[in-house]
Amino acid sequence: xxxxxxxxxxxxxxVFACISYAVGLGNVWRFPYLCQMYGGGGFLIPYLIMLxxxxxxxxxxxxxxxxxxxxxxxxxxxxxxPYLSGVGIASVVVSFFLxxxxxxxxxxxxxxxxxxxxxxxxxASCPLNSNHTGYDEECAKxxxxxxxxxxxxxxxxxxxxxxxxxxxxxxxxxxxxWLVVYLCILRGTESTGKVVYVTATLPxxxxxxxLIRGLTLHGAVNGLIYMFTPKVxxxxxxxxxxxxxxxxxxxxxxxxxxxxxNAATQIFFSLGLGFGSLIAFASYNESNNNCExxxxxxSLINSSTSIFASxxxxxxxxxxxxxxxxxxxxxxILLLTNVFDLEEGAxxxxxxxxxxxxxxSTYPNQYAELxxxxxxxxxxxELDTAVQGTGLAFILYSEAIKNMEVSQLYSVxxxxxxxxxxxxxxxxxxxxxxxxxxxxxxxxxHLPKEVISGIVCFINCIVGLVFTMEAGNYWFxxxxxxxxxxxxxxxxxxxxxxxxxxxxxxxxxxxxxLMIGHKPNWYxxxxxxxxxxxxxxxxxxxYLTDYIRTxxxxxxxxxxTQGQLVTKDYPSYALAVIGLLVAxxxxxxxxxxxxxxxxxxxxxxxxxxxx
Amino acid sequence: xxxxxxxxxxxxxxxxxxxxxxDAQNAFKVRLSIKTALGxxxxxxxxxxxYLFKAMVAFAMRRYSNKETTQISNVLLCNMTxxxxxxxxxxxxxxxxxxVPGSEVEAAVRMNRNRINSAFLLTDNTLQFLKIxxxxxxxxxxxxxxxxxxxxxxxxxxxxxxxxxxxxxIRQRKKNNHESAETGDLEDKCDTPVTTENGIPCDILDLxxxxxxxxxxxxxxxxxxx
Numbered sequence: 001x002x003x004x005x006x007x008x009x010x011x012x013x014x015v016f017a018c019i020s021y022a023v024g025l026g027n028v029w030r031f032p033y034l035c036q037m038y039g040g041g042g043f044l045i046p047y048l049i050m051l052x053x054x055x056x057x058x059x060x061x062x063x064x065x066x067x068x069x070x071x072x073x074x075x076x077x078x079x080x081x082p083y084l085s086g087v088g089i090a091s092v093v094v095s096f097f098l099x100x101x102x103x104x105x106x107x108x109x110x111x112x113x114x115x116x117x118x119x120x121x122x123x124a125s126c127p128l129n130s131n132h133t134g135y136d137e138e139c140a141k142x143x144x145x146x147x148x149x150x151x152x153x154x155x156x157x158x159x160x161x162x163x164x165x166x167x168x169x170x171x172x173x174x175x176x177x178w179l180v181v182y183l184c185i186l187r188g189t190e191s192t193g194k195v196v197y198v199t200a201t202l203p204x205x206x207x208x209x210x211l212i213r214g215l216t217l218h219g220a221v222n223g224l225i226y227m228f229t230p231k232v233x234x235x236x237x238x239x240x241x242x243x244x245x246x247x248x249x250x251x252x253x254x255x256x257x258x259x260x261x262n263a264a265t266q267i268f269f270s271l272g273l274g275f276g277s278l279i280a281f282a283s284y285n286e287s288n289n290n291c292e293x294x295x296x297x298x299s300l301i302n303s304s305t306s307i308f309a310s311x312x313x314x315x316x317x318x319x320x321x322x323x324x325x326x327x328x329x330x331x332x333i334l335l336l337t338n339v340f341d342l343e344e345g346a347x348x349x350x351x352x353x354x355x356x357x358x359x360x361s362t363y364p365n366q367y368a369e370l371x372x373x374x375x376x377x378x379x380x381x382e383l384d385t386a387v388q389g390t391g392l393a394f395i396l397y398s399e400a401i402k403n404m405e406v407s408q409l410y411s412v413x414x415x416x417x418x419x420x421x422x423x424x425x426x427x428x429x430x431x432x433x434x435x436x437x438x439x440x441x442x443x444x445x446h447l448p449k450e451v452i453s454g455i456v457c458f459i460n461c462i463v464g465l466v467f468t469m470e471a472g473n474y475w476f477x478x479x480x481x482x483x484x485x486x487x488x489x490x491x492x493x494x495x496x497x498x499x500x501x502x503x504x505x506x507x508x509x510x511x512x513x514l515m516i517g518h519k520p521n522w523y524x525x526x527x528x529x530x531x532x533x534x535x536x537x538x539x540x541x542x543y544l545t546d547y548i549r550t551x552x553x554x555x556x557x558x559x560x561t562q563g564q565l566v567t568k569d570y571p572s573y574a575l576a577v578i579g580l581l582v583a584x585x586x587x588x589x590x591x592x593x594x595x596x597x598x599x600x601x602x603x604x605x606x607x608x609x610x611x
Numbered sequence: 612x613x614x615x616x617x618x619x620x621x622x623x624x625x626x627x628x629x630x631x632x633x634d635a636q637n638a639f640k641v642r643l644s645i646k647t648a649l650g651x652x653x654x655x656x657x658x659x660x661x662y663l664f665k666a667m668v669a670f671a672m673r674r675y676s677n678k679e680t681t682q683i684s685n686v687l688l689c690n691m692t693x694x695x696x697x698x699x700x701x702x703x704x705x706x707x708x709x710x711v712p713g714s715e716v717e718a719a720v721r722m723n724r725n726r727i728n729s730a731f732l733l734t735d736n737t738l739q740f741l742k743i744x745x746x747x748x749x750x751x752x753x754x755x756x757x758x759x760x761x762x763x764x765x766x767x768x769x770x771x772x773x774x775x776x777x778x779x780x781i782r783q784r785k786k787n788n789h790e791s792a793e794t795g796d797l798e799d800k801c802d803t804p805v806t807t808e809n810g811i812p813c814d815i816l817d818l819x820x821x822x823x824x825x826x827x828x829x830x831x832x833x834x835x836x837x
């Protein structure tokens with residue numbers, strides 16, 4: 001007698017699980033950056049078009065496959081066609097790579113969260129040097145938040161070759177992060193289903209608080225205006241109204257192919273397609289669950305969260321830029337006041353330029369000596385420092401938070417939100433690995449579910465120790481940039497083609513009719529059969545040509561002597577690791593098909609020899 | 612008589628201007644930012660404040676050397692600007708026309724910096740002695756770092772949660788094994804209370820959609836090859 005497959009308690013748990021998985025750190029730290037780079041408001045047009053062409057159909061496809069086959073990714077693709085079991089294995093391998101490095105982000109979030117209980121915040125000021133006469137040298141060259149990130153948190157080495165030692169503080173945070181993930185997935189859907197109520201809703205609460213706080217900050221409007229103006233050289237004003245002018249500029253960005261490519265890529269990776277997590281989640285559904293409606297809901301919520309998060313990010317950004325700009329101005333004013341012994345308060349931000357001219361004319365020699373020290377403070381330059389990724393989340397936000405009142409509260413809220421987003425995504429990743437493992441009869445008869453989860457978490461934790469070394473962040477970047485990108489495109493392409501052409505679109509329609517009660521309409525069919533595969537193929541070709549054209553791959557290393565990032569080339573063994581990462585997941589597909597082909601041939605030959 | 616007085620006065624001023632000049636030996640520049648520090652409560656810098664400053668420097672010298680030789684008249688101020696900034700030297704009362712070495716003045720000021728600051732309601736940043744670096748106070752470090760305490764609390768909660776779930780899972784499994792051993796005995800004797808079809812319990816099959824038979828769905832070769 002088989003044990004019944006565990007199910008979600010109600011469809012809401014499933015929707016929350018999908019939202020929790022899809023809404024992750026990328027919504028907070030990648031989308032605002034893209035919005036800023038490609039024209040602000042204008043970027044929304046390609047983004048929404050890609051959502052309709054690519055996001056919703058592919059999400060619906062994965063959910064339907066999982067719900068119908070009621071197996072993890074390996075089993076589901078085996079049912080579609082035995083030659084495609086390699087696709088399932090490739091998904092598991094990619095998920096494994098992702099879970100290895102993704103939990104390190106949760107470890108960092110824990111680190112910052114624990115340090116948020118101090119007053120004042122540890123990244124608010126530089127530490128003193130050894131004889132207490134001034135600030136630490138490295139910290140003085142850069143800012144206190146960057147110092148806290150690069151030196152206190154990562155203790156980063158100057159290059160990827162210098163491994164350094166393992167940082168015990170990061171190790172304990174990583175162990176804690178894995179223990180938390182284990183606690184959530186221990187009982188399978190029973191425990192995951194309850195956890196996703198929290199991980200899906202808490203980030204929205206915090207984002208709402210930050211929205212209200214962010215919009216009321218001084219200088220937030222500067223950030224919002226900046227987000228909605230595209231970065232093109234000023235063309236002559238053809239229209240009388242400024243709004244119409246800015247609209248024209250935004251629409252001009254649409255002609256840039258990079259805009260469309262980045263929109264497509266963002267939708268693709270933001271929804272987490274191809275990892276097998278969505279298939280795993282859907283496999284725990286009742287057979288008659290309306291996955292079409294859920295697919296539309298999840299993808300819309302994911303995209304609107306991105307837009308919501310970017311408004312919050314940009315108001316915070318504007319606040320930080322305005323604060324730094326005003327600081328810079330007051331430093332210049334102080335310098336001029338001191339050197340020329342002017343009365344206090346004679347120089348203000350308003351009369352600075354006219355006073356500068358006056359001083360140049362009255363004391364030309366002294367002013368010329370002073371000129372290298374006088375920085376040209378520019379709000380545009382502060383806003384232009386576009387950041388994405390861990391830089392945005394940990395450096396930029398912590399810098400903005402330290403200048404707010406009651407900074408401890410906002411800091412705690414923010415890092416709890418990051419944790420919820422990260423853990424939500426980790427639940428999906430581990431589900432993608434564990435569901436095929438617990439589905440396989442061999443493993444589930446010998447080991448209980450808890451032990452399999454424990455072993456997977458333990459292996460991931462041990463491998464994750466690599467990222468806690470001094471050079472760990474550079475390996476993290478390798479995994480982040482190359483571990484999943486190309487492989488996922490290939491996996492999803494094969495998935496779409498398999499369902500439409502190998503399994504057959506008509507058969508799939510009939511299955512959907514059985515499950516949800518009506519056939520998919522022409523929009524879904526056209527997207528699945530033509531639009532999405534074509535789009536994925538073009539993305540794939542673009543990325544391949546981009547990698548080939550750039551030649552050597554480079555990375556950003558932190559130079560402690562200068563206090564900033566410098567570009568370096570990867571050594572050969574790092575390049576080998578990158579190649580291995582990409583190859584190990586993509587090769588699973590053809591190798592899997594080949595193995596099944598050989599096995600069938602051998603079976604046929606043995607059958608025919610018997611006759 | 613008048614001529615002698617005039618001569619003495621001009622000598623004194625010449626001496627003063629020789630001893631106290633910008634960048635003179637053993638002279639220090641002082642810069643005050645009263646408006647920045649006190650805002651609306653800022654006081655005006657006048658002769659009385661200068662007198663207080665001389666008194667404070669003399670006090671610092673007395674405290675440092677533990678001799679009561681420095682007088683207020685030994686402290687010379689010059690080059691007052693609107694900023695408010697000026698230069699000062701401390702002359703040696705024992706020897707005429709010489710200034711106290713800069714290192715002594717520096718040490719004296721450093722030792723009594725707090726007293727000098729509070730006399731003027733200012734801080735190290737707003738009452739600056741250029742060339743005399745101030746000792747910055749390090750932040751207060753508690754005995755056990757705060758983050759370790761919070762980490763310990765969270766770790767304990769998580770470990771307790773895991774243990775609870777694992778133990779309850781083991782207990783449930785033991786109960787199930789017990790029950791299935793009992794039902795196993797029952798099955799031999801009478802009909803199974805749970806209806807099954809092909810080894811799958813009926814309550815799972817009881818769906819509108821029915822159950823997918825993997826054999827038929829997966830088989831690519833619908834027709835047996837000849």
